[in-house]
Amino acid sequence: MKLKIKDVNFLTGGPFVSIINKNDAQEIDLHPGDRILIKKNGKKVISVVDFSENHFIKRGEIGLFDEVLNNLGGKKGYVNINLAQRLKSLGYIKKKLEGKKLNKKEIFEIIKDINSNNLNEAELTYFVSGCYSHGLDMTEIEYLTESIVKVGHKLNLKRHPIVDKHSIGGIPGNRTTMVVVPIIASLGFTIPKTSSRAISSPAGTADTMEALANVSFEVRDIEKIVEKTNACMVWGGGVDLASADDKMIKVRNPLRLDPHGLLLASIMAKKKAVNASHVLIDIPLGNGAKIESLIEAVKLKRKFTELGKKLRIKIKVIITDGKQPIGNGVGPNLEAIDVLKVLMGDGPKDLMNKSIKMSTIILKMLKIKDAKKKVLDSLNSGKAYEKMKEIIKAQKGNIFRPEQLKYGKFRKDIHSTRNGKVKKIDNKDVSKIARMSGAPADKTAGIYLNKKLKDKVKKGELLFTVYSDSKKRLDYALEMIKERNPYIIS
């Protein structure tokens, strides 16, 4: 059927959808949710079809969204549509949902269709459900990782070794990446780091780095930045190094699902896409962290190690203290201030020590002698800080000193109501308050922690400060604190 394009003029952000008139649909026996093959000048797109009554899309028209129009290469003229064949991947998704194992070809077919936007949201969700309900074995995770890498873009660096690191999320602050990367790069090793933005946390590494420099670059630009500085700290979602994974993450969000298999594949695909040879994985363990039980942490560690072998990547996994936030700042600017201070030889001790420890382990993985000494030298000599400035410049940034970073216009100090010791700082509550105060969209918002676990506290002493650029948001956060103060003093 030949139809005239009507530009619907917005992005669905999801699977391809097109709209045709109900009567046209009836004529060629299309049902809502059917797939059609849309052809225009030799270009093809498969899209899910939806129907319109007469007033929006008239007979002979087809409403197309920006994503489809871009893929067809033109917003004017006519297209030809046909009922598309049933996708093979749907059968494989059903198989997984029934608890059966998938083979290499089947997993590739699913990932390929996810990446090409051939699956609608329900179908994609069924796949994630199957992985969550029945789990994936190590071989399936290996195939999944490789398939995600295969259908995405890769960073083409002619270097070896290539180092990478990853921290399992959930701990506010914890910006070790922004200290470790300049240390390692300053010692002459290559460490191209892609990071995520916050989803439900007050800042991801990409959000915090963005307080200092740009983080959205094309693959070719990233390659140039790494060639120049040995490193980068960019937003992974801005380049489609593992776009199939990004699409899966999107449907995992509403229920906040983290099936181990998908988590492993998601992390390792991103390492493989930058061609990493040595990877350090940090699993913070503690109440309110993503991983709350030692058994689970050890299980995950074993899986990472096994997957590393299968993918021929040297992996070291450390389980670290995740009982409280790392560093004092929580929120993009506040965290960036901590990072710059540490690189300048000052700043929160826990962030500094954890970064030194991680950098040392990385050097040991690379079989470098006197690893710890070299790490301390880099920090103390100011080499790591110089490298950080280089990276910021290469990423078109111009913030190099803590004083250049703004705090929220509105602030509120929270004081202790009793004498005692800090017994608990709830990670989840800290995240929630920082988020309510406006982070990460408001870069100046967040929390600055004045006391950490085991610190002595006197009645009336400052526990923490909340910052926000909006009075209303600050008030929201304060209300939340009244209900659930993240500190327990006793």
Added chain:
Amino acid sequence: MKLKIKDVNFLTGGPFVSIINKNDAQEIDLHPGDRILIKKNGKKVISVVDFSENHFIKRGEIGLFDEVLNNLGGKKGYVNINLAQRLKSLGYIKKKLEGKKLNKKEIFEIIKDINSNNLNEAELTYFVSGCYSHGLDMTEIEYLTESIVKVGHKLNLKRHPIVDKHSIGGIPGNRTTMVVVPIIASLGFTIPKTSSRAISSPAGTADTMEALANVSFEVRDIEKIVEKTNACMVWGGGVDLASADDKMIKVRNPLRLDPHGLLLASIMAKKKAVNASHVLIDIPLGNGAKIESLIEAVKLKRKFTELGKKLRIKIKVIITDGKQPIGNGVGPNLEAIDVLKVLMGDGPKDLMNKSIKMSTIILKMLKIKDAKKKVLDSLNSGKAYEKMKEIIKAQKGNIFRPEQLKYGKFRKDIHSTRNGKVKKIDNKDVSKIARMSGAPADKTAGIYLNKKLKDKVKKGELLFTVYSDSKKRLDYALEMIKERNPYIIS
């Protein structure tokens, strides 16, 4: 945030979605997929939010679809939006996905949110996935059934007993409903039947009944039709007797999932919504039927019986021969011709016998003596046919005789290429060919079977005829037949 309505002017047909400008979203820290509470003159709607760049929805505007606008009661003016609270049902859905049992309150919460369009497609899909992957126990199915009934509309008939029947799908033809309903009604019993339209088959009972009369009515109209004639045969999707279930069926379609628990709840909720006291369930068993193994059929039978007890509905389940189509016609008009002929004392023997058997069982369930004799009397005396005419009239129809029904303009006879006996007639192939010829959208399209299982066939003898109103569609169907002739003669 106060925003001006922009009428986006089409139906999404799914969960409520609204679109706001990316910059407005950023200002109030909304993320794609977040829920917002939209208020207008005291009316409230919860909707999932999507973002637009500047060109479609400008700052200060909100793009709303027809469903949302109808619920807000106005297409002009301003609305107020706020971030909506996280839905409790999401936690329960996750629980199910992890294989845990849900209690009454949890299931009700989920069904309520499904019915109010509060869940987006991914979330709804997760619930169906959980039910598919982990199953539902009988108590969960009971709660599910009751919740679906509670949030939907009910037929308010002051009668007792109320009879209903249901055939598990998958068998082409099989229009016993349209024979059984007039028989039972002609004997003075109440049988308000709602049926489905075809999803992937060439006709549902609602499609075939539509060849004779209207099938879309409001609840109040259906009550009047039943008061007048003791019966009705209407499209269930046209009244929201179990709309939460209709929404679940929509996301089950792409993978063609039939989790037993949802199937049972779906069927029984529709029976309970018409306040049925006696229900006959027909499970056709055979290759190419929905239920292909005897073990599965028996399991399903046991579950129906148990669920009936819990819901205090008297249930009888029969497992019937589903090895081949029932009747000779497949497609709305062709099936309607079979039905009218049977009611007039002629027509396909298998359809007639199965209908007599089912009607007899229903009378026995009602403890009526000489059940079979009464059924035969009703048919032979023409009372059942007179009742059918009454029902057709009450449903504003005017087709009473087979001759009034048209056949497709184009036809093709398929002859046997050898002597022998009919060894197989493939249900799925028959459905597919009838569907390709244009059924159910083209009411005149379909297949007329001239031979049934075990019939002797001579070389050159007519096996079946394909009808269509479109030459192109007939050609499609014929190509399909070349590849997969549904008949095996040997």
